[in-house]
Amino acid sequence: MNSQEIKFFPLDISYQISEEGGVEISIFGITLDRKKIRIFDSFLPYFCAIVDKKADAEKLIQKIRETELVVDVKLESKKYIQDNVKAIKIFAKNPSDLRQIREKLRNFEGISEIAEGDISLRKKYLIDNNITPYTLCGVEGRIERRGFGDIDLTVIAEKITRISSDLIGNPRVLAFDIETLCMGSAPNAKEDPVIMCSFYGSNNFKRVITWKPIRNAPEYMRFVGGEQELINEIIRTIREFDPEILVGYGSDFFDFPYIINRTKKYKMPLNIGWDGSEPMTRLRLGRGTTKLKGIVHLDISQFIRNVLSPNLESERLDLNRVGKELVGIGKSLDLKDTSINVLWDGTNEDLLKLVEYNLRDSEIVFKIVEKVLPTQFQLAKIINLPLFDVNRMTYSQLVEQFLLKNAPDFNQVIPRRPLYSEIKKRRQQTYVGGFVFEPEANLYENIGSFDYRSLYPSLISAYNIGPTTLNCDCCGPSSEKVEVDGEEYWFCGKEDGFLSILIRDLVDRRKRIKQILKDTKKTDSSYQELNALSYALKTLANATYGYLGFAGARWYCLECARAITALGRKYIDQVIKTAHKLGFEPIYADTDGAFILLKNKEGQVDKFLKKINSTLPDPMELEYHGKYKRGLFLGKKSGAGGAKKRYALLSDDGDIILKGIEAIRGDWSPIAKKTQREVVEIILKEKSVDKAAEYVKNLIDKLKSRDVQVYDLAIEATLTRDLRNYEFKGPHVAAAEIAKRKGYFVRRGFIVSYIVCSGSGKISERVKLTEDARVQDYDINYYINHQIIRSVYKIFELFNYPIEKLKSGQSELTNW
DNA sequence: CCGATT
DNA sequence: AACGGCTAATCGG
Numbered sequence: 014m015n016s017q018e019i020k021f022f023p024l025d026i027s028y029q030i031s032e033e034g035g036v037e038i039s040i041f042g043i044t045l046d047r048k049k050i051r052i053f054d055s056f057l058p059y060f061c062a063i064v065d066k067k068a069d070a071e072k073l074i075q076k077i078r079e080t081e082l083v084v085d086v087k088l089e090s091k092k093y094i095q096d097n098v099k100a101i102k103i104f105a106k107n108p109s110d111l112r113q114i115r116e117k118l119r120n121f122e123g124i125s126e127i128a129e130g131d132i133s134l135r136k137k138y139l140i141d142n143n144i145t146p147y148t149l150c151g152v153e154g155r156i157e158r159r160g161f162g163d164i165d166l167t168v169i170a171e172k173i174t175r176i177s178s179d180l181i182g183n184p185r186v187l188a189f190d191i192e193t194l195c196m197g198s199a200p201n202a203k204e205d206p207v208i209m210c211s212f213y214g215s216n217n218f219k220r221v222i223t224w225k226p227i228r229n230a231p232e233y234m235r236f237v238g239g240e241q242e243l244i245n246e247i248i249r250t251i252r253e254f255d256p257e258i259l260v261g262y263g264s265d266f267f268d269f270p271y272i273i274n275r276t277k278k279y280k281m282p283l284n285i286g287w288d289g290s291e292p293m294t295r296l297r298l299g300r301g302t303t304k305l306k307g308i309v310h311l312d313i314s315q316f317i318r319n320v321l322s323p324n325l326e327s328e329r330l331d332l333n334r335v336g337k338e339l340v341g342i343g344k345s346l347d348l349k350d351t352s353i354n355v356l357w358d359g360t361n362e363d364l365l366k367l368v369e370y371n372l373r374d375s376e377i378v379f380k381i382v383e384k385v386l387p388t389q390f391q392l393a394k395i396i397n398l399p400l401f402d403v404n405r406m407t408y409s410q411l412v413e414q415f416l417l418k419n420a421p422d423f424n425q426v427i428p429r430r431p432l433y434s435e436i437k438k439r440r441q442q443t444y445v446g447g448f449v450f451e452p453e454a455n456l457y458e459n460i461g462s463f464d465y466r467s468l469y470p471s472l473i474s475a476y477n478i479g480p481t482t483l484n485c486d487c488c489g490p491s492s493e494k495v496e497v498d499g500e501e502y503w504f505c506g507k508e509d510g511f512l513s514i515l516i517r518d519l520v521d522r523r524k525r526i527k528q529i530l531k532d533t534k535k536t537d538s539s540y541q542e543l544n545a546l547s548y549a550l551k552t553l554a555n556a557t558y559g560y561l562g563f564a565g566a567r568w569y570c571l572e573c574a575r576a577i578t579a580l581g582r583k584y585i586d587q588v589i590k591t592a593h594k595l596g597f598e599p600i601y602a603d604t605d606g607a608f609i610l611l612k613n614k615e616g617q618v619d620k621f622l623k624k625i626n627s628t629l630p631d632p633m634e635l636e637y638h639g640k641y642k643r644g645l646f647l648g649k650k651s652g653a654g655g656a657k658k659r660y661a662l663l664s665d666d667g668d669i670i671l672k673g674i675e676a677i678r679g680d681w682s683p684i685a686k687k688t689q690r691e692v693v694e695i696i697l698k699e700k701s702v703d704k705a706a707e708y709v710k711n712l713i714d715k716l717k718s719r720d721v722q723v724y725d726l727a728i729e730a731t732l733t734r735d736l737r738n739y740e741f742k743g744p745h746v747a748a749a750e751i752a753k754r755k756g757y758f759v760r761r762g763f764i765v766s767y768i769v770c771s772g773s774g775k776i777s778e779r780v781k782l783t784e785d786a787r788v789q790d791y792d793i794n795y796y797i798n799h800q801i802i803r804s805v806y807k808i809f810e811l812f813n814y815p816i817e818k819l820k821s822g823q824s825e826l827t828n829w
Numbered sequence: 830c831c832g833a834t835t
Numbered sequence: 836a837a838c839g840g841c842t843a844a845t846c847g848g
Contacts, residue, residue: 408837436836446839469838559837566837574838604840649842657841673841733835741846743835776845799844 018151019168021050022181023144024257024309025399026135028056035106038138040173041287041307042150043181043257048165049287049307052152054173056138057084057104058111060130061091061426064099068123074101080117082110093128093426094480100128100426108134128426132417139397140418142173146399147390149176162289163252163307180390180542187214187256188379189247191268192371194357195350198756202274206240208357209367210247213375214254221372222246225357227364234368241279244272251285251308258309258386258400262332262378265312265405269303270294302405311404313382316389319407320552328679329729329764336377339384345373349784387545388552395549408552412560415553416515416568423511425481428567439564444575445498447604448582450589452655454648454811456696457600457610460662461618462638464606465584467523470516470554472580473573475630477504479512480561480570497579502572512568516557520632523550581605588625588635595621601646603658611640640665643697647674647807656807663697675804680745684725685800688712692805702812709805709819716796719788726791726800727766727783735760744769747777755782769795 021042031037040052062077064070070088078086085104090097103118105111111130118124129137144150154171161167192209193200209223219233224243226236237246251259261268269292276283283291287307294303303310317330327334337343348356348370356363356370393403396414406414420427431439465471472478476495482505494501504510509517526547533540560566562574581604588607592599595617598610611618618637625635643663649656659673675681676689688709695705715721730745736759739746748767753759766783769776771792781790797820806816 410836412837444839449840556837559839561838563837578839659842730835740834743845745835803844 018153019050019166020045020149020151020176021052022148023146023150023399025146025307025401026139026144027304027306028134028138030107036108036134039306040144040170044166049163050152050166050168051161051164051287051307052154052168052170052173053157054138054142054170056134057106058108058134058137059102059104060111060115061089061100061102061128062118062124063093063126063128063426064101065123065125066098070099070101073121073123076121077101077103077118080114082106082114090424091426092424092481093126094428095483095485098125098426126429128429131430132427136398136414136417140421143175143397144173145175145178145397146393147181148178148394150174151176163255163287178394180394183215184257184386185215185255186258186260186379186382186386187212187218187251187254188260188375188382189213189251189264189268190261190371190374190378191271192353192367193271194354196354198351199758200271200350202271203278207243207272207275208240208353209371210243211368211371211375212250212254213372213379214256218254219372219376220250221368222250223364223368225364227368228361229365231368233372240275241281244276244279244281244283247272248283248285256308258311258382259305260311260313260378260382262314262374262381263312264310265303265315266296266301269310270296270301273303304401309400311382311389311400313378313385313404315405316385316403317381319405320411321385326677328731332374332377336381340377340380342373342377342380344377345370387541388548391542391546391549392552395553408556409560409563409566411553412556413567416512419515420511423514425511430567431565431569436564439569439571442571444562444571444578445582446578448585448602449604449657450585450599450602450607451657452601452646452660454646454655454807455600456700456811457644457646458642459611459615460600460641460644461597461609461611461615462606462641463588463609463622463635464638466634466636467520467551467554468581468584468605468633469558469577470520471633472577472584473557474513474517474520475633476576476580477506477510477513478573478576479504479510480568480573481505481512482508482510483570483572495576495579497572497575502576504576512557512573516554517632519550519554523547523554524632526550584629584633587628591625592621595624597621600644601655601660608641608644615640641670645693645697645808645811648811661693661697667698669694669697680728680730681804682726682728682796682800684712684716684721684796685804687725688801689804689808692808696808696812702809702814705805706809706814706819709801713797713801713820716801717793719791719793721788723768723783723786723788723791726768726786726796728768729764729766732759732761732763732765742777744777744780748780748782751780751782751785769799771795 021044023040023042025041028036028038036056036058038054038056042050044050074086074088077083082105083103084106087102089100091100105114150173152168152170152173155169157169158167189212191207193207194205196205212220222235222243224237224239235246237243286305290306292303292305295301317335322330325338327338333344356367389400389403393400397418398414417427484503485505488503488506492503492506494503526543530543558577561570585602589599589602592609596614599607600610601608622635622637641662642665645661646655647659662670671677676686691708692705695701732749736749745765749759749765752765767780768783768786769792770779770781770790772779809816
């Protein structure tokens with residue numbers, strides 16, 4: 014017996030059913046001296062039966078108590094959104110008993126609803142026990158074993174407490190990546206062996222393992238005799254390095270399932286869990302996961318896709334592009350799956366290239382993780398979940414978990430997830446969003462940029478918006494109202510609601526942190542952590558509005574979402590009107606911000622801000638983001654007026670910002686995007702239409718003489734559905750069909766790259782996959798008219814430059 | 830040429 | 836499994 018407290022950082026949590034049939038929680042953690050600890054705890058799973066208003070709660074509770082398998086019941090007074098309800102908490106030994114009880118309760122009278130039965134046990138345990146992953150906790154209990162597998166200490170918990178909110182420092186991170194042969198169109202785990210595996214970890218750890226001898230190999234290489242030995246060496250390397258966090262890019266659905274398949278083929282173990290257990294994969298089409306016991310496995314591509322992608326310029330989320338954008342390093346070679354075979358069967362030089370390629374992938378993954386891990390830690394702390402979960406969550410899940418975690422503090426019952434039929438119904442309802450002010454197409458000078466800081470979160474907070482305050486009985490229709498399309502809503506004026514309190518807290522905390530960051534040097538140790546926290550707070554606050562309008566949300570509230578956008582429209586309109594009054598000229602506005610010509614009134618900016626801000630309810634605030642030297646707002650194709658959400662700006666520092674225009678859109682050929690980017694830059698920086706025209710003419714000459722790379726003509730598109738679900742065959746669908754015939758695994762999410770070739774008939778009838786196209790194939794006229802000209806004609810039109818002159822005349826320079 | 834689809 | 840707004844090419848009748 015030892016009841017001394019042991020301090021530790023929880024890394025992950027799981028549960029199993031003990032021999033006695035009870036729930037046995039396992040917490041895997043790291044002690045202060047970096048020893049591995051596993052803590053066992055017990056937990057009684059439960060759900061809540063909400064008692065019908067008319068029913069006799071005492072009678073009902075008695076009946077439930079006598080029901081078979083029920084271990085315990087508790088009657089509680091709770092809030093269910095706005096209703097005061099009696100909730101009977103029903104406990105059972107394990108989830109399967111609980112399910113049986115639920116079935117029996119179907120026949121009981123007096124239960125209006127079952128709640129909190131659809132939350133995973135791990136999450137419930139963490140919420141109810143207030144254990145925050147990665148922050149310092151203490152456990153008292155019986156030390157069962159010293160050492161078992163890789164685990165140094167096993168404790169049966171009697172008491173677990175939070176000690177502080179300090180995060181675990183300097184986790185040991187290991188990134189890995191495998192290479193396989195590829196005999197078909199994609200690697201097949203039944204046929205193609207793993208040939209190489211690279212690692213890149215904390216403290217400059219590097220290793221590449223392979224089973225083919227290579228001369229003049231770098232010192233970080235390890236050579237083995239074959240694939241089975243390679244896999245054993247992978248296991249050894251992981252054990253030896255002993256990572257707390259193991260990361261891959263696509264490792265949930267590629268690397269791990271692949272290795273697991275190969276070990277099954279050889280009937281060999283893959284015992285990399287702390288307790289010697291095998292990885293657990295859940296293969297759900299497109300969104301599988303691989304979980305290890307103890308080691309936290311992150312497939313960082315999931316976090317990139319779910320959370321970071323809206324903030325990335327790159328539309329494609331492959332490691333090469335994401336690496337370049339996030340950490341400035343891309344792949345060492347542009348390799349297709351099948352060209353790995355060629356290098357593998359090539360010269361010693363080729364093999365060295367493959368080694369470098371393999372190691373580079375792990376290096377990029379490691380550096381991406383270094384960059385995003387602080388944000389994940391902060392999110393984990395705020396929503397109280399392990400990194401394993403945080404790394405794989407979408408916006409709606411992050412917001413929902415945040416609300417779920419805090420609901421008990423407000424005595425709120427956690428509503429159940431909507432049924433599919435309910436979701437379908439919700440999806441039918443749409444509502445009006447942000448206001449967009451149509452600009453006059455033109456080139457403008459000296460443009461001020463204004464926007465409301467976190468507009469939607471501020472509105473939620475300022476107007477006390479939320480499902481619990483909507484049209485409350487305590488205030489009634491005589492209170493201040495928000496009008497939306499003839500309908501009127503009000504939000505409680507007496508008591509702050511659960512949602513708005515939480516959002517206000519996020520907004521306030523972020524404001525304070527931003528203030529501290531202003532006085533913190535980037536090199537300070539606290540800078541990165543505070544910056545990550547600020548990002549995490551912003552992410553959660555900004556996603557909350559979208560969550561309220563999300564059909565799958567537990568706390569769905571269409572009226573709230575409508576009220577938020579309606580108020581947003583009102584406040585952006587106020588900016589436009591006030592700017593006019595002070596003699597400024599607003600040229601463009603979108604949802605929460607506006608561009609305003611400062612003209613000769615720059616000195617009045619402060620007055621303008623004060624005028625608006627003095628009318629705003631706390632915590633709303635209009636901010637001035639400085640000015641741009643010049644801006645190009647493009648016109649629409651049809652009719653007069655400017656296009657919304659499409660413009661280019663030139664900052665005083667010479668940086669160019671592009672929004673919405675073709676040059677940053679994925680479904681255009683690189684050649685068209687580059688042309689537009691160049692033309693915009695020449696116009697913005699030099700204001701020379703002739704020089705821009707010269708550039709275009711030159712390019713058209715090159716296209717005519719086929720002096721271009723096929724890659725520059727490639728048009729990429731992502732399939733938004735499975736092939737058979739398309740109602741008509743657009744060019745990208747036609748190209749995807751070709752890919753399918755070639756043996757590619759074509760389904761929703763497949764990225765197809767194609768070229769439009771010469772010939773007659775529909776465009777969809779003359780596409781070729783980029784990989785099959787040659788430079789003599791492409792349709793010169795299509796690329797001139799539909800890609801190059803199309804990307805720039807609106808710019809030339811604006812300056813009354815005749816389009817025909819771009820096409821017909823050869824460049825004066827080359828002509829000469 | 831127009832509406833639907835992407 | 837976050838929202839809506841927006842433009843424009845292409846298909847298919």
